[in-house]
Amino acid sequence: MxxxxxxxxxxxxxPILIDGLLKLEYRGYDSAGISTLEDxxxxxxxxxxxxxxxxxxEGLDNLNGTIGIAHTxxxxxxxxxxxxxxxxxxxxxxxxxVHNGIIENYAELRTFLTNNGYNFLSxxxxxxxxxxxxxxxxxxxxxxxxxxxxxxxxxxNDLKGSYAISVISKLYPNRMVVSRKDSPLVVGYRDNEKxxxxxxPAILSYTKNIYLLNDYDIAELYNDSVNFYDKNLxxxxxxxxxxxxxxxxxxxxxxxxxxxxxxFEQPKTIRETISSHLQENELxxxxxxxxxxxxxxxxxxxxxxxxxxxxxxxxxxxNIFEKLLSIPVEVDIASxxxxxxxxxxxxxxxxxxxxxxxxxxTLAALALAKSKGAKTIAISNVVGSSITREADYTIYTHAGPxxxxxxxxxxxxxxxxxxxxxxxxxEVLGSSxxxxxxxxxxNLLKLPEKVKEILSNTxxxxxxxxKIYNEHDIFFLGRGIDYPVAMEASLKLKEISYIHSDAYAxxxxxxxxxxxxxxxxxxxxxxxxxxxxxxxISNLQEVMTRGAKTLIITNQSIxxxxxNLVINIPETDSLISPILxxxxxxxxxxxxxxxxxxxxDKPRNLAKxxxxx
Ligand code: AGP
Numbered sequence: 001m002x003x004x005x006x007x008x009x010x011x012x013x014x015p016i017l018i019d020g021l022l023k024l025e026y027r028g029y030d031s032a033g034i035s036t037l038e039d040x041x042x043x044x045x046x047x048x049x050x051x052x053x054x055x056x057x058e059g060l061d062n063l064n065g066t067i068g069i070a071h072t073x074x075x076x077x078x079x080x081x082x083x084x085x086x087x088x089x090x091x092x093x094x095x096x097x098v099h100n101g102i103i104e105n106y107a108e109l110r111t112f113l114t115n116n117g118y119n120f121l122s123x124x125x126x127x128x129x130x131x132x133x134x135x136x137x138x139x140x141x142x143x144x145x146x147x148x149x150x151x152x153x154x155x156x157n158d159l160k161g162s163y164a165i166s167v168i169s170k171l172y173p174n175r176m177v178v179s180r181k182d183s184p185l186v187v188g189y190r191d192n193e194k195x196x197x198x199x200x201p202a203i204l205s206y207t208k209n210i211y212l213l214n215d216y217d218i219a220e221l222y223n224d225s226v227n228f229y230d231k232n233l234x235x236x237x238x239x240x241x242x243x244x245x246x247x248x249x250x251x252x253x254x255x256x257x258x259x260x261x262x263x264f265e266q267p268k269t270i271r272e273t274i275s276s277h278l279q280e281n282e283l284x285x286x287x288x289x290x291x292x293x294x295x296x297x298x299x300x301x302x303x304x305x306x307x308x309x310x311x312x313x314x315x316x317x318x319n320i321f322e323k324l325l326s327i328p329v330e331v332d333i334a335s336x337x338x339x340x341x342x343x344x345x346x347x348x349x350x351x352x353x354x355x356x357x358x359x360x361x362t363l364a365a366l367a368l369a370k371s372k373g374a375k376t377i378a379i380s381n382v383v384g385s386s387i388t389r390e391a392d393y394t395i396y397t398h399a400g401p402x403x404x405x406x407x408x409x410x411x412x413x414x415x416x417x418x419x420x421x422x423x424x425x426x427e428v429l430g431s432s433x434x435x436x437x438x439x440x441x442x443n444l445l446k447l448p449e450k451v452k453e454i455l456s457n458t459x460x461x462x463x464x465x466x467k468i469y470n471e472h473d474i475f476f477l478g479r480g481i482d483y484p485v486a487m488e489a490s491l492k493l494k495e496i497s498y499i500h501s502d503a504y505a506x507x508x509x510x511x512x513x514x515x516x517x518x519x520x521x522x523x524x525x526x527x528x529x530x531x532x533x534x535x536x537i538s539n540l541q542e543v544m545t546r547g548a549k550t551l552i553i554t555n556q557s558i559x560x561x562x563x564n565l566v567i568n569i570p571e572t573d574s575l576i577s578p579i580l581x582x583x584x585x586x587x588x589x590x591x592x593x594x595x596x597x598x599x600x601d602k603p604r605n606l607a608k609x610x611x612x613x
Contacts, residue, residue, distance in 0.1 A: 002086075002100040003027045003072040004185065005202045006166045008176050009193030009223045013068030014060060016195075020202040021051045021070050023250055026258065026403045027199065028607030029072035030080035035087040035096040036065035040170045042096050046085040066223075067176060069166045069196075071098035074607055077106070078123030090130035091118055095169045097133070099126040100198050101162030101183035102612050109158060129165060132158060146233075149220055152177045153233055156218070162360075162611065166196050179218045183611055184358050184386060187211040187219055187226055189240055194221040199609075200243055200382070201250040201401045208243045212384040243383060249400045256594075258601045259404035259496070263586050264455055266409050267448040269399040270579065273413040274448070276398055277420045278441060284424035289377070289393050296325075296429045299349050303342070303374075304331045304418075305365045306353035307610070309407040309491060313353055313414035315484035316578040320419055323575065324426035324437070334361035335613070337368070344372040351377050351418070355402055355410035356609035357385020364613070366390050379417060381410050395421070404601045405608050406496050408586045411488065412451070412579050419444060419576050443573045447580070450570040454583045458591075461584055464551055464565050465591030469497070474522045475513070475543075476503040476585075479536050482526040485578045489524065489585035496593040496603045506539040519547030524585070527554040528569075528577035537561075553584050 003024030007013045013036050021032055032054045033046030043063050047053040051072065054060065071086035078084040087096040103109070106125035109132060114120070118131045137151035152167055162182035168175075178185060178196050188195030188203040188210055195203040196219075200210060213219060216231035228236045255261035278284050302321060304314035314331040321329045332342070334352075338361060344350070350369040354362045357380035366387060369376050378391035381399050388394040397413035423440055426432040468474065474493060476486035486503035493501045504513050506525070517523070525540045527533045533556050540550055544562055552558070552566045555577065560566055569580050593600045 002074050004098050004198040006069040006196035008067045008221050014063045017068050017070035018055050023202045024072050026608050029074045031073045031085035033085045034070040036063040036068035037168050037173050038065045042170050046082045048080050069098045077125045083122045084124050088127045088130050090134035095130040095133045097130045097167050100164040103159050104161035148172050176221045180213045181215045185213050192223050210241050210243050211238045259406050262409045266412050267452040269409045269413050270416050271448040272398040273416045283427050284420050286424050293428050298347055299327050300347045302329045302349045304351045305334050305337050307334050307359050309411050310353040312484050312488040313411050316415050317418040320422045320575045324422050324432045334365040338364045344374045346373040348374040350374045353379045353414050354387050355381045357382045357387040358609045358611050360611055360613050405606050415579050461587045462591050468522050469592045469595035474501040476524045477506040478526040479506045479532040480529050485526050485581050492589040496600045506536045509539050517543045517546045517548055521548050523548040524551045526581050528581050529574040553581050
């Protein structure tokens with residue numbers, strides 16, 4: 001959703017801020033803006049549309065300040081317009097603010113400020129913040145150096161909802177004040193230069209040394225130092241973290257789009273995920289967990305909770321957990337889970353999956369689980385993200401930064417990681433024959449090569465994409481372990497190609513959806529479980545009889561029959577087959593979207609991390 005970048009140092013801020021905004025584009029936005037401090041004056045330029053419009057705007061070159069803040073806005077309160085985009089200034093142009101999140105009590109605060117003589121120029125919730133800061137600043141009768149900090153703190157005390165804010169002031173040309181609550185913000189450290197960002201990739205090419213802010217923390221940044229405070233303005237100390245991500249991992253590296261680059265990275269990312277927990281001829285290893293056999297024996301249920309693709313990763317591993325542990329597993333959508341009063345107690349283990357670690361619904365579901373006494377494990381890709389700080393334990397997927405809105409490499413890493421976790425629990429519990437676990441482990445170790453093999457021939461998928469890109473409806477069918485893959489393929493296709501698609505458990509067809517099958521419609525069948533293949537083939541025959549075009553993804557030796565195209569993928573244990581069967585389907589949605597001439601990395605209306613409910 002919205003993105004924040006800020007700089008304070010000895011270089012001209014504008015190029016660094018624009019570069020950061022370009023790196024934040026993937027979060028999804030509809031306008032962008034920048035403010036820099038020129039001696040005792042705040043310059044402010046805002047544009048609707050792409051960051052490029054801001055970059056091309058007259059006057060940008062004249063912003064010479066070495067302190068600045070910039071923002072990409074994804075409209076919530078008020079339409080996408082220059083007036084509504086950030087940074088927002090107070091009435092006296094003393095304070096400029098960029099803000100991510102939602103101020104739930106903004107109407108009340110606006111009334112209060114209006115009654116105190118303030119005017120509003122935008123429809124946003126954010127505009128109350130600079131004016132509140134000004135209000136408290138002007139009421140503070142102490143004229144010491146802490147006045148700016150106190151004004152920001154007092155304003156934050158009044159805010160209900162979520163915020164990550166960065167504030168500059170023309171009265172303090174050598175500092176920046178930032179704070180956060182329920183919305184991510186990091187401080188990047190380099191000698192004589194400091195950075196702030198809502199997302200690490202925005203500043204990764206400048207520094208890998210990061211301070212993570214907790215809720216209500218306030219930081220006061222100078223070019224040569226940073227002071228951290230708690231919500232009562234007591235000074236606190238923080239550890240500097242070194243982020244392992246490589247700056248080149250946020251570049252396209254010669255690929256047309258981030259999405260295709262990330263699809264092709266999967267042999268490497270899967271290998272990284274595996275190598276952290278699984279070595280040949282050894283027991284699985286999760287040093288970050290402290291889960292005993294007694295605890296696992298006491299469990300009556302495992303919940304896996306997440307949103308979107310991450311939730312599909314949960315569905316893809318339900319079977320392996322249940323089969324290896326004989327413990328019932330429920331997979332739930334975080335936005336539903338948080339409101340349905342789920343049955344949780346201290347015998348429930350909760351797994352929360354989130355690539356970004358910032359998804360509002362997943363975080364709320366985690367808070368609920370904790371309040372009911374369950375042990376919680378976060379599976380995340382982003383070091384220090386909110387979910388990793390809230391959960392009892394965190395396991396990182398090590399997929400590297402995922403920039404494309406459509407999640408690909410994060411999904412396969414999530415599934416691989418959870419498969420290994422299921423085997424680890426089975427090893428601790430002794431709940432499965434070790435011979436079976438060894439076979440599974442050896443199959444997991446072979447996955448990177450098998451994904452590579454799938455990626456070595458993309459021509460047939462490209463050709464098929466050319467045949468179907470003009471369609472209005474596409475159906476995905478699968479049984480058992482193939483059904484969650486059908487769901488993931490359908491989500492991928494709709495989010496980047498805007499083609500309506502649905503996924504069905506193949507056996508459900510006759511209970512309604514088959515009414516939609518008519519001549520020429522495309523149906524994609526996924527078949528990776530030999531026990532279920534004949535059944536799914538029968539369902540596919542039924543749609544072909546009604547004129548459907550069929551694409552089959554399979555690791556079974558099936559006859560071509562009258563299928564339009566059969567894509568063969570390498571064989572593996574059906575419990576872990578989603579890691580392979582999803583790859584041609586990721587490619588299919590990518591090539592369909594490219595045929596349609598769409599921006600695959602930044603699909604309309606979507607944001608990479610959904611930080612509001
Ligand atoms: C994936 O392609 C989607 N963009 C989306 O469903 C995503 O997986 C979902 O929003 C969850 O995000 P998270 O993993 O960062 O929590």
